[in-house]
Amino acid sequence: MKNSVIDLTTNTGGIISPNPFWLASAPPTNMGAMIERAFEVGWGGAVWKTIGQPIVNVSSRLATLDYRGSKMIGLNNIELITDRPIETNFKEIEQCKKRFPKHAVIASLMVESKRDAWHEIVKRTNDSGADGIELNFGCPHGMSERGMGSAMGQVPEYTCMVTEWVKEVAKVPVLVKLTPNVGSILPPGRAAVKGGADGLSLINTINSVMGVDVDTFQPIPNVNGSAAHGGYCGPAVKPIALNMVGELARDKDTKHIPISGIGGVETWRDAVEFMLLGSTSVQVCTAVMHYGYRIVEDLIDGLTNYLREKGMTSPKQLVGKSSAQVTDWGNLDMNYKVLARVDKDKCINCNLCFVACDDGAHQAIKLVPDAARGGKAYPEIVDEECVGCNLCSLVCPAPGCISMVRMDGETQKLSWREVQEKGIQIKPGHANKNIERS
Numbered sequence: 505m506k507n508s509v510i511d512l513t514t515n516t517g518g519i520i521s522p523n524p525f526w527l528a529s530a531p532p533t534n535m536g537a538m539i540e541r542a543f544e545v546g547w548g549g550a551v552w553k554t555i556g557q558p559i560v561n562v563s564s565r566l567a568t569l570d571y572r573g574s575k576m577i578g579l580n581n582i583e584l585i586t587d588r589p590i591e592t593n594f595k596e597i598e599q600c601k602k603r604f605p606k607h608a609v610i611a612s613l614m615v616e617s618k619r620d621a622w623h624e625i626v627k628r629t630n631d632s633g634a635d636g637i638e639l640n641f642g643c644p645h646g647m648s649e650r651g652m653g654s655a656m657g658q659v660p661e662y663t664c665m666v667t668e669w670v671k672e673v674a675k676v677p678v679l680v681k682l683t684p685n686v687g688s689i690l691p692p693g694r695a696a697v698k699g700g701a702d703g704l705s706l707i708n709t710i711n712s713v714m715g716v717d718v719d720t721f722q723p724i725p726n727v728n729g730s731a732a733h734g735g736y737c738g739p740a741v742k743p744i745a746l747n748m749v750g751e752l753a754r755d756k757d758t759k760h761i762p763i764s765g766i767g768g769v770e771t772w773r774d775a776v777e778f779m780l781l782g783s784t785s786v787q788v789c790t791a792v793m794h795y796g797y798r799i800v801e802d803l804i805d806g807l808t809n810y811l812r813e814k815g816m817t818s819p820k821q822l823v824g825k826s827s828a829q830v831t832d833w834g835n836l837d838m839n840y841k842v843l844a845r846v847d848k849d850k851c852i853n854c855n856l857c858f859v860a861c862d863d864g865a866h867q868a869i870k871l872v873p874d875a876a877r878g879g880k881a882y883p884e885i886v887d888e889e890c891v892g893c894n895l896c897s898l899v900c901p902a903p904g905c906i907s908m909v910r911m912d913g914e915t916q917k918l919s920w921r922e923v924q925e926k927g928i929q930i931k932p933g934h935a936n937k938n939i940e941r942s
Contacts, residue, residue: 508817510808514548515820516785517703517762518677519636521608523548524775524819525803528766528787529612529638529681531583532797536596540603546800549608551705551787554585554640555593555625556614564725567714569740578740579790580714582725582732584647585614585640590625594632601633609633610679613670614640617651617662622669630675637674639667641692642683642708644735654708657683660695667699677702679764682748684741685711689748694757704752705764705787707745709735738790742768746781753782753827770799772806779819780826834921841912842892844885848874850905857883857896857906865895 512523526549527533527542539550561584569578586593594611601609611634615621629637640647641657648655656662663680670678680696682689684707693704713733716723723731745767752758765783769775770791778786791799807819816822846857861869868889871881883896897906923930 508812508815510811510816511818512548512804512807513818514785515762516608516677516764517636517679517701519549519608519610519679519703521548521785522606523804524779524783524785524807525800526550526608526610526764526785526787527792528789529554529640530789530793532789532792534586535588535593536600539600539609542797542800543600543604543607545797546804547607547797549610549635549785551610551612551638552593552597552634554612554614554643555590556585558587558589559584561587562727564727567725567734569714569738576738576790576794578714578736579738579793580712580725580734580736581709582727582734585643590628594628597632597634601635608635610636610638612638612640612681614643614647617656617666619669622666623673626670626673630673634676636677636679636702637670638679638681638705639670640681640708641666641696642681642685642706644683644685644709644711644733654683654685654711657681657692657708658686660691663692664695664699667696667701671700679703679705681708681766682706683708684744684748684767689751690755690758693752693755693761697758697761701761703762703764703784704758705766706752707741707748707767709737710741710744712736737767739768739770742774742777746777749778749783750781750827750830753824754830772803772810775803775807776810776822779822780824781830782824782827784820784823832921834924835919837917837919838923839912839915839918841910841915842908843887843890843911844868844892844896845907845909846883846885847905847907848877848882850902851882852902852905853880853882854901855881855883856899856901860895860899865893866891869896 514521514524529551533550534553565583567580568576571577611629644654680701682692749765762784763782764785765778766787769786769788775786858869868886869883872884873879873881900906
């Protein structure tokens, strides 16, 4: 299989693209010239910056979360939908499709909640030659105050209703872009499916205030002395996005629907994680705003090499492969036992594991002088107190120094759900004191 031909062609709800890497609806897809440049370097698809009645944006619009020397761990924006005329956008979509007929061009749409308004813009999308439609039910700022965006997506009944309106006239596949600003992603996801969606895309940005300048007391981004809540994206939101994608991929009412995963995708590994939890394609925004279009070359090469190493020939073989392994807490094995183990040869005597465990966990590490090593104190695990929480291995700066070792052997699995269903008596205690079945 090492020399097998890898085919990255992707089908997301009937939208075909030469690879699973799409640009998300955002500034990088603001106009046809930009998307055409992106296609030239390898992007498989692009979701056009949301089309609707043109608006007036403000300045400034962006703010970032930087962390310990790393730039743009998170990105907050208060930019709204397109400020370009509707007819200009559709004309450029038509031109783009003529130049790149094999690439996926998806029109992101947002208009007021009137059936006629949705019918009109969808018909214009049909005429433009776009390969698909993405309904923007997720924007958490600006448009939501006007009754659109997340104001729509947070109400399942509205999500279903508008999706039905769109499907009445759409001649191309329809994806519904979901907002993460909800208590559970399942009701809006199910509503979109009930309304006839051909696929789902998520997550849109998370409602947020990026920060405050502690010297001037000015919230950011500063718009003439004021600031507003905006949409948060970037690498920091990936765990939230993975959770929501996984939930929909496992749910009985939505698991048959293709998903385009969005949220913090920066490397091919990120993309593979989304696919393993249920995504057919992935959309990228912040990473392109940070590094430019050419990151797609690394995405393509990385995914191709990974598939070859795994003996696979298509990314569709990855889709949902890990989905079933994410479950409810109540199904986890309470008899599974791991303990921390320290490799003294790799220890740098920083004692961070001791401090973290003593002040922030379970006081399961002591410092013991080692005469054979010049009397230096080394961390030693107190087995009867260690709960296998992983904290020491996570804070340790020395690669391979602390490992988590399985200790339960052949102990029979036992979940909290089984305990409840079968009335098994257990004593409260930490996980590494095995529970015996009665």
